[in-house]
Amino acid sequence: MKLLDEPAFWAEASEAGRANVGRYDWSKWAEEVQFICEDICHPTPLTEAPVMLASDIDNTLTGCAPSAALFKAWIARDRPVFAVATGRSLPEARRVLREWNLPSPGVFITSVGTEVYLPDAEGRLCLDERFAQKLDAGWDRAWVERALKEFGFNWQARVEQRRWKLSGFGDMRIARRLERHLARRGAAAQIVASHGRLIDVLPLAAGKGPAVCAAARRLGMPMDRVVVAGDSGNDFDMLQAVEDGPGRGILVGNAMDGLRERLSGRRLYHARAAHAAGVLEGLETFGFALNAMEPPVKMVAQ
Incomplete structure (x- = not known):
């Protein structure tokens, strides 16, 4: 009814439709699904890594294509345990990562830290039933x-x-x-x-913070080698969890929801650079992503 009654709203919706209709073209849709299926069928097994990075996706890893490309190059070079901790569902998380040409994580923490997907012995993602039982107990x-x-x-x-x-x-x-x-x-x-x-x-037991800790324990990753990164309110609990250790946290330069004022722990790094460049800046400061950005690139990012 609003579309019919308000010509300006109709015009805005029509313009948005014309701009985005290409996303639903079958050939493009099929290509994206094929790439996602290839990631699922040929997963990269987790190996012993120097660090586990658990990062939000939207506006933390996304938002700047050049720094997203640098982040992807760092993942390929240093091969950390890469986890995403997102408010999105698993299918939506996969779609956005693919849209931004970001690497496929080994661990997915989705739906605001209520679902944890870990690789099984063959590298296939499975819901962590132990964490699920913990949430069910009081929900x-x-x-x-x-x-x-x-x-x-x-x-x-x-x-x-x-x-x-x-x-x-x-x-x-x-x-x-x-x-x-x-x-x-x-x-x-x-x-x-x-x-x-x-x-x-x-549930009271849910959240990105508890989910990251649960995933690290299941993978045998010590918390002093875990780094989290985020930008908004639903990242607060996982960033707060590392304020005083034993993990580390990165607040990217474009952070919102008053997080800079609410968080100030000694193991929390406030990056100057935004988006994925801010994540790399923090990782480099912690000694986990040395030379991930050349000095001129870092200066531009900051």
């Missing part, structure tokens, strides 16, 4: 969902609703009101607000 999804409906939650699309994640729209003010409402209703859940417009409701 009454039906009760939380009823409480959200009572609140008048502004839901995101159904595809964004997951087993351990209920997602909607709203700013920090709404998130605080929702937090109080769930407490009054006795719903055991945590609220994660990010990007000034997204709200995720998760």
Whole structure:
């Protein structure tokens, strides 16, 4: 009805449709799916690595094509344990990584740290059932969902609703009101607000921080060799977890949601460079990505 009633909105939607229709051309879609399937069928096995990097995707690794290319080159050269920790689902994470020509991770932490996918003995990704059981233990999804409906939650699309994640729209003010409402209703859940417009409701045991720690333990990676990187509110808990050790954290130069003011630990690096260049800057500072950027490139990035 809004499209029919508001000509300006109709024009805006039409322009967006014309600009993006190419993404849904079958030949392009088939090519992208083929690349993703090749990654799944021929996974790169995890080997002993000097560092495990767990990074957010959107606006942390994406946002700057040249620095994304430098990041990809570093992964190929130094072969770290590369994990992504994202708010996106597994299929969406794969799609965005492919869109930005970023390497396929060995570990996927998806849906705001509620799903952990680790490689099995043959390198195939499988849901970490131990972490899943931990989340199930204190999560009454039906009760939380009823409480959200009572609140008048502004839901995101159904595809964004997951087993351990209920997602909607709203700013920090709404998130605080929702937090109080769930407490009054006795719903055991945590609220994660990010990007000034997204709200995720998760089990108390969930989050990118606990998920990264669980993945590191399963892979036998000591926490003092784990580095996390992020830019927004749903990265807060994993960055906060390394403020005083034993891991390390990188806050990229384009960070938002007031993270620079909220985080200041001695093992947390505040990069000047934005996006993937900021991640490389932090890794280089920690001694894990030496010479990943030539001095002139680093100067431009900063």
